[in-house]
Amino acid sequence: MRGKRLTNEDEDKKMYKWMTPIAAVALFIGLQMTAARAQDAATTAPAGKATVSVTVLDSDSNPVSGAKVTLMPPKAKKKKAAADAGAADPAPAPTPTGPTASGATDADGKVSFPGIADGKYQVQARSKTAGAGRATVTIADGQDQSVSVTLKPRAAATQPAPAQ
Secondary structure, rough: OOOOOHHHHHHHHHHHHHHHHHHHHHHHHHHHHHHHEEEEEEEEOOOOEEEEEEEOOOOOEEEOOOEEEEEEEEOOOOOHHHHHHHHOOOOOOOOOOOEEEEEEEOOOEEEEEEEEEEEEEEEEEEEEOOOEEEEEEEEOOOEEEEEEEHHHHHHOOOOOOOOO
């Protein structure tokens, strides 16, 4: 008995039948490798030892629940050109621009950020109902720090009186 001869179209269908599972496996392996690299980078990055504890209060000194708190690194300050000083000054190390940590306060108006490296940070707190506020905290020698942020209510928008 003679076998059925496959046409080009039949051969293409047969080939495509296997391409989808092979592509899916390759994608899965690639994603796993990317996740493993990200985990390795996270575990090898230098982590700080300090915990920053933040208490957020409203203008009446009551704790604010659900306030969004962000711990920001200091902004890099531009130094005058080294030519002005007459000496070559090495470029400063880049400073991260995004938040170091963020979270929301609990029912007692508190939130903590563990693993913070030494340095000076700005603490920003914001609540839809109580307003916003800022404070500064400095971590030295891996020592834990506590800071309190008192929120200032937003100024009510004033509208001009209607013309008479």
